[in-house]
Amino acid sequence: MSRVTVRIPTPLRPHTGGADEVGLEGTTVGEVLQRLGAAHDGLLARVLTAEGEPRQFVNIYLGSRNVRGLEGMATRVSDGDVISIVPAVAGGAHKSQRTSARRA
Amino acid sequence: MREAEEIAQGSPVGACRLGRGFLELRIEEAVPDLDRPLVLMCGGGTRSLFAAEDLERMGYHRLYSVVGGFARWKAEGLPFDVPPRIDPNQRERYSRHLAIPEVGEAGQIRLLNSKVLLIGAGGLGSPAAFYLAAAGVGTLGLVDHDVVDRSNLQRQILHTDARVGSSKVASARHTLEALNPSVEVRTIEARLASENVEEILGGYDVVVDGSDNFPTRYLVNDACVKLGLPCAHGAVYRFEGQATVFWPGYPKQRGPCYRCIYPEPPPAELAPSCAEAGVLGVLPGVIGLIQAVETIKLLLDLGEPLIGRLLCYDALRGRFTELELARNPQCAYCGEHAIFPGYIDYEQFCSRAG
Structure with a gap:
């Protein structure tokens, strides 16, 4: 078991009571994320597919490396590692997602 | 082989505008191949002759000095172009860019274009x-x-x-x-x-x-x-x-x-x-x-x-x-x-x- 930090992006912070970082234990990235999901209702569905893989608009990083280029969810973690959840961000201050092309 | 102010008046199309002042320092970067023929041009044909002697000492051996220099080149109607320059206004406006070697006049001209x-x-x-x-x-x-x-x-x-x-x-x-x-x-x-x-x-x-x-x-x-x-x-x-x-x-x-x-x-x-x-x-x-x-x-x-x-x-x-x-x-x-x-x-x- 390693102790790691998970960085929560702003849009997901309502699920963590506003916390931008959560400390967790686990042996792999997948295990850490499952524990994150178990502790914070509704969060995991926004990050992972039903099969437990990162969704198409989310990347999971271990340190500065995308886990897709490592061993995915099976990538092993070490004490002090930082896992970052990085969803696609559109930009600035539009009013309606579908109909407006207002600029940031 | 001319100075910067002379080069600014124009030079043959495609010429390497090195200038006389830093010629020995810059020539090896511009022309690393000692066997390549070099045509040297100055304003009237004298400085290029002396420059050829210097370059010969550096190991270049296919050297030609243009008799009559750029004055004659121009007089004979041969092609030349005037390198883009920035005007005094721009020189003042972008002086802090010009002071950075990585930008300089060439970089500023590139930005302007x-x-x-x-x-x-x-x-x-x-x-x-x-x-x-x-x-x-x-x-x-x-x-x-x-x-x-x-x-x-x-x-x-x-x-x-x-x-x-x-x-x-x-x-x-x-x-x-x-x-x-x-x-x-x-x-x-x-x-x-x-x-x-x-x-x-x-x-x-x-x-x-x-x-x-x-x-x-x-x-x-x-x-x-x-x-x-x-x-x-x-x-x-x-x-x-x-x-x-x-x-x-x-x-x-x-x-x-x-x-x-x-x-x-x-x-x-x-x-x-x-x-x-x-x-x-x-x-x-x-x-x-x-x-x-x-x-x-x-x-x-x-x-x-x-x-x-x-x-x-x-x-x-x-x-x-x-x-x-x-x-x-x-x-x-x-x-x-x-x-x-x-x-x-x-x-x-x-x-x-x-």
């Missing part, structure tokens, strides 16, 4: 366009179909209270021309779409993506990939921002495109509107200016562009983090042997995703 297109004259586009105009980027294109709203003024610094209700691109042009009248501001008051994107993006050197919605992000990406253009990308959300450069066509280091990183946009319910979420007004200033810095670096071929790296700024923590962005060799748009699949219905793509 450059064309940058900004997608959006909003939170990101405002600071980027403002500084690019100040830096002397010769042509700035601005695409935006929106009008200035009072709620924009908290961050969109090109606009003013008096211009609430007027067109954003016209307002932006007003501010940019007041700062630097020599910049050509092209306003494109249109909404980017598959039908007009290539016509609008074509002819620019760099695209700065300051859009705020996924359909435009994917459209701009696809067009940049197709046209081989670098895209300085930025995005902001509350206290967090990201910047990178997407340019799969970069000759020195092939990076990813937006689709390599995010093959699909989030479904609308997971992409919260920033009008509700809000954004710290200063934050797009930070990110937009990183986009502007990257743009200048690309235009001048300086340093290491933010290609294949996502620079994330967490304003609350006061922390910059760098994440690797890898290419997807199977990417349908920029992957190996990819044939451009064509533009799609971006609104539909982004509303049904997830």
